[in-house]
Amino acid sequence: MQAFGKVAVLMGGFSSEREVSLDSGAAIVAALKSKGIDAHPFDPKETPLEQLKAQGFQTAFNILHGTYGEDGTIQGALELLGIPYTGSGVMASAVGMDKYRCKLIWQAVGLPVPEFAVLREYSDFDEVERRLGLPMFVKPAAEGSSVGVVKVKEAGRLKAVYEELKHFHGEIIAERFIGGGEYSCPVINGEGYPSIRIIPTTEFYDYEAKYNRNDTVYQCPSDLNEADEQQMRLLAVQGAEAVGAAGVSRVDFLKDTDGKLYLLEINTLPGMTSHSLVPKSAAETGLSFADLCVEILKTAHVG
Ligand SMILES: Nc1ncnc2c1ncn2[C@@H]1O[C@H](COP(=O)(O)OP(=O)(O)O)[C@@H](O)[C@H]1O
Ligand SMILES: [Mg+2]
Structure with a gap:
């Protein structure tokens, strides 16, 4: 399949989800190759992204998770490089x-959406507790993998939980259970x-x-x-x-x-390992992992 040219599967990267990304990436490279596509692994942690052009890549399949992967930054860089990439653009990613x-x-x-409140230093924590009820969930808005997610069960604990979590980047939100x-x-x-x-x-x-x-x-x-x-x-x-x-x-x-x-x-940017949820769901409709990868690649875009 020549239409895609030389395809870089962007994998690994800098985030804590690096290992999962490498797993997904390896499965995707194998799947694309099985469909006759000239796909190669490309890890921006090992090779600077600007090398994509010099190495002759024409399309990027992005499977980098987390920071510098699904947050809009890599998408912005690919926009600047003019290399069509799969998945969401800068804004939706961010x-x-x-x-x-x-x-x-x-x-x-x-x-x-579950009723929620943003917690700030000056919040009326008792009012939030009355409104959302107990138990409730409190979490940093910018984390993932359940990091910093707390189920608050006891009355009067909300402020203390906020104090524990406020060092996380971004807002802290409370949600109705x-x-x-x-x-x-x-x-x-x-x-x-x-x-x-x-x-x-x-x-x-x-x-x-x-x-x-x-x-x-x-x-x-x-x-x-x-x-x-x-x-x-x-x-x-x-x-x-x-x-x-x-x-x-x-x-x-x-x-x-x-x-x-x-x-x-x-x-x-959901995981694409052999046991990930998206491939499982696609398989239910008869879409094989390799066909799913090709469908995703077809949507590579820039601009
Ligand atoms: N409002 C809620 N009510 C019930 N369970 C919740 C609520 N918010 C989070 N959880 C539980 O915590 C887990 C992680 O929360 P989530 O908001 O998905 O953060 P993350 O991005 O870390 O996955 C959820 O998968 C769910 O089990
Ligand atoms: Mg979640």
Whole structure:
């Protein structure tokens, strides 16, 4: 397939999610090659990004997670270099990394988000506690992997939790507890894909459950009835559209005990290892991992 030319799979990078990215990247290089595409690994930590041109790369498949990967910075650099890249652009990437501003946008377009409050030094913590109720979740807006996420259960603890978390970059937000189940729904090229139910064996889907345990259950197809499934896919598409996400993204959801669905966060650069959620969901529709990679590559763009 000549249309893409020499393809750089951008992987590894500088963030704490480097290892996951290398895993995803290796799977993508192999998949693209199996489709006859001239794909090569490219790690910006080892080779400066400006070398892409000198090395003859014409297209970039971005699978760098976290800082300098899915936050808009690498996207800006690729824009300047004029190299078409997969996935979201500068703005959607930056918004997707900021839970607070993402929620503001979703709220503004009428999408359901758990009630929340931004915590500041001068907040009325008692008022926030009364309004959101207990338990509630408090978290840094700019982290991921459940880092800094705290479930607050005791009355009068909120201020102390804020003090513990305020060193994190960006805002600290408090959220109403939504306790009826956790889901994730991929959006691929503007289309909602089968949802996945996530059932952690820990109290919530914390760092342990994400990376250090192998007993978290991922159900795809999930347990939603047909109407809720269609509703979730529509909300996921609308959530991605609202922030301007492109290519592949994954919108995470919480379901309340009364069945109502809430958007939790968007991931504009979801993992693509063989056991990641997006490939699992795509496979449900008959889309193989290799075909999925080609579909993503087709959306490479600049400008
Ligand atoms: N409002 C909430 N209600 C119930 N559980 C929550 C809430 N917010 C976060 N959680 C739990 O904490 C986990 C991590 O929170 P999340 O906002 O997704 O941050 P991260 O970006 O670190 O994944 C979620 O997957 C969920 O298990
Ligand atoms: Mg999350």
